[in-house]
Amino acid sequence: MSNDRVLADVKRDHIHLMNTLFRWDGSKWVAQPDVFFNTPGIEVDMGNFVGALNKSEREQYPPPVPPPVVVPPPTGAPWDWPVTILSPLWGSELRATLSTRAVTAIPIDPPVSGEIYLSCAEFASPACTRQVCFSSKAGDFANPISNIGSGNTASMDVTVVMGERVYFNVRFWSPDRNMPSTDADSVGVVIGGNWPM
Numbered sequence: 001m002s003n004d005r006v007l008a009d010v011k012r013d014h015i016h017l018m019n020t021l022f023r024w025d026g027s028k029w030v031a032q033p034d035v036f037f038n039t040p041g042i043e044v045d046m047g048n049f050v051g052a053l054n055k056s057e058r059e060q061y062p063p064p065v066p067p068p069v070v071v072p073p074p075t076g077a078p079w080d081w082p083v084t085i086l087s088p089l090w091g092s093e094l095r096a097t098l099s100t101r102a103v104t105a106i107p108i109d110p111p112v113s114g115e116i117y118l119s120c121a122e123f124a125s126p127a128c129t130r131q132v133c134f135s136s137k138a139g140d141f142a143n144p145i146s147n148i149g150s151g152n153t154a155s156m157d158v159t160v161v162m163g164e165r166v167y168f169n170v171r172f173w174s175p176d177r178n179m180p181s182t183d184a185d186s187v188g189v190v191i192g193g194n195w196p197m
Contacts, residue, residue, distance in 0.1 A: 083139030093192035105138035114196025119155040129181035
């Protein structure tokens with residue numbers, strides 16, 4: 001980033017701050033109400049408001065574009081749980097420790113089209129209820145592209161298209177209690193199944 005750009009951004013922040021604290025009444029800068037102990041009208045000598053961007057600076061260095069607001073998909077639980085995304089998986093088995101207080105999403109990037117059948121069961125942990133589904137957004141149990149599989153060993157299948165990412169989602173949740181189905185904070189699982197070749 002150039003020094004000129006940095007200077008322009010500093011000036012812009014300065015202007016925003018000054019416009020928050022003061023206003024120009026046509027002849028002088030005065031404090032905004034509620035800024036200085038709720039006493040409006042304090043005259044402030046700001047000169048010519050040194051630091052203002054000139055026209056060429058405004059055109060050459062427009063304000064930076066804010067990052068997009070990312071709204072996580074609904075997880076389909078009574079509340080929106082956080083979503084943990086693991087590394088992409090294809091053609092192999094995964095053994096991992098998953099949080100019972102989050103939805104885990106595993107990206108699937110199909111190199112070929114066909115039907116995938118995956119299961120999730122406990123691994124080195126007590127048995128508990130889990131649910132799985134496939135979706136086009138990470139952790140999305142509310143709008144899945146498959147049915148929702150449930151049980152100690154939860155399974156589901158879906159037809160995938162080469163190059164179109166889908167997610168295999170896992171959550172530990174008891175519909176009867178509207179809460180995680182185990183008192184443990186994490187559970188070991190093994191995930192595997194049949195992959196199209």
